[in-house]
Amino acid sequence: MQSTTSPGVIHRLTRRLKTAGIASTLLAAAATAQAGLVGLSSGRPGALYQINSSTGVASGAVTVSGVDTSLVGLEYLGGKFYASDVFGSGGLLFGTVDPVTGTYTGINNQNVSANWHGLAGNESAQLLYTIDINNNNSLTSITTAGVVSVIGQTSPSISGRGMAYDDTNGILYATSDANQLFRVDTTTALATLIGDLGFSGNVVGLAYDEDAQSLFANAGNAGSSALYTLNVTTGAGTLVGLNGPLATSEFALDGLAWVPNAQVPEPSALALVGLALAGLGLGGFFGPRLGD
Numbered sequence: 593m594q595s596t597t598s599p600g601v602i603h604r605l606t607r608r609l610k611t612a613g614i615a616s617t618l619l620a621a622a623a624t625a626q627a628g629l630v631g632l633s634s635g636r637p638g639a640l641y642q643i644n645s646s647t648g649v650a651s652g653a654v655t656v657s658g659v660d661t662s663l664v665g666l667e668y669l670g671g672k673f674y675a676s677d678v679f680g681s682g683g684l685l686f687g688t689v690d691p692v693t694g695t696y697t698g699i700n701n702q703n704v705s706a707n708w709h710g711l712a713g714n715e716s717a718q719l720l721y722t723i724d725i726n727n728n729n730s731l732t733s734i735t736t737a738g739v740v741s742v743i744g745q746t747s748p749s750i751s752g753r754g755m756a757y758d759d760t761n762g763i764l765y766a767t768s769d770a771n772q773l774f775r776v777d778t779t780t781a782l783a784t785l786i787g788d789l790g791f792s793g794n795v796v797g798l799a800y801d802e803d804a805q806s807l808f809a810n811a812g813n814a815g816s817s818a819l820y821t822l823n824v825t826t827g828a829g830t831l832v833g834l835n836g837p838l839a840t841s842e843f844a845l846d847g848l849a850w851v852p853n854a855q856v857p858e859p860s861a862l863a864l865v866g867l868a869l870a871g872l873g874l875g876g877f878f879g880p881r882l883g884d
Contacts, residue, residue: 629799629819630691631810632656632666632675632847633838640673640691641838641845645801645808648819648833650845654694661696665711665755666797666847670718670736673849676708686738700738703727710755710798711847712764714778721764721778723752731781744781750774754809754848756798758824765807765824767796773827787827791820797848798822810835810848817844 629643631650638661641650656663660680666689667674673689675696684698686708702708707725714721720734724742729751731743746752752766764776766783771793773786789796793811800807807822809829817838820829835845 628851629801629808629810630666630668630673630849630851631797631835631845632663632689632849633845634663634795634847635661637661638663638678639838640689640694641835643810643819643835643845643848644833645819646832648831648835650835650838653838654691656689656696657694659696664707664709664753664795664846665722666849667711667713667720668849668851669713669715669720672736674711674713674720674736675847676702676711676722677706679706686734700734700740703732703740703742708732709751709753709846710766712755712757712766712798714757715759721755721757721776723750723755723766723776725751731776731778733778743778746776746781746783748783748785750776750783752776753846754796754798754811756800756807756848756850758800758805758807759802760805763824765798765800765822767798767809771796773822773824785827786824789820789822789827789829791829791831793817793844795844795846797846799848799850801850803853808832808848808850810845812844814844817846 629645631641631643633639638656639653642652643650662679663675665676675689676686678685683701685702686700687698689696705724705726708722712721722732724730724732728745729749730745733741750768754767756765764778766774766776771789774783776783794813796811798809807824809820809822818834819832822829
């Protein structure tokens with residue numbers, strides 16, 4: 593059925609939205625309106641990027657603000673981006689990052705640990721997992737409210753610098769310092785070797801694409817990193833492509849998260865959001881690009 597909405601009605605709608613002060617709500621909706629990979633670069637400042645899962649190219653940087661950043665882990669859970677090892681926020685090293693403004697909000701002090709290098713999210717349980725390097729490489733769970741529980745030391749001991757969770761099959765993946773891929777039991781912390789990644793890098797992030805059932809890794813060194821797909825049977829990585837020039841070159845992209853298609857609003861809702869944002873002079877998944 594064709595829409596009978598007139599331009600005048602649309603204009604009045606956008607004006608009402610603006611005067612009602614709900615532009616932030618629309619931006620939040622826009623932030624979840626695109627499925628795909630999101631990368632987090634460490635450094636000062638740190639930044640969020642969209643990553644093209646077909647080419648590996650990172651774009652649309654948004655600087656993480658309000659903290660002396662040196663971020664490591666990134667995960668998308670329950671509609672929010674969580675980050676770990678965030679410095680300069682009153683000791684609250686674990687918290688959320690707004691993908692539109694880059695604003696960081698601290699949640700906890702990581703049990704006085706400065707090394708939660710990887711984050712993985714279990715959607716059904718609404719839990720995050722990390723391996724606490726400062727606590728003998730112990731598998732640890734974190735609620736969205738920030739409650740921390742130590743599950744146990746990983747065996748064999750692995751750092752989990754990259755971590756991802758497959759919600760469909762209930763599998764937690766983690767990488768070791770020896771550039772190997774493991775499956776980690778979320779009850780016992782037992783780590784089972786899958787195989788060598790076949791590439792190296794000082795930093796690595798993992799993300800599991802629930803829609804395509806694919807495991808991605810982003811890895812590299814200072815100023816240079818690339819996207820890979822990982823074979824979950826052998827651990828072997830296949831190069832997708834380089835991330836390209838990054839706004840923050842002190843470190844590579846080492847945090848990686850997947851925003852599922854389930855988070856994308858229906859086309860009608862997207863159209864409404866697009867109209868409202870256009871009327872307010874706003875747009876873009878991550879807001880204005882750096883340098884605009």
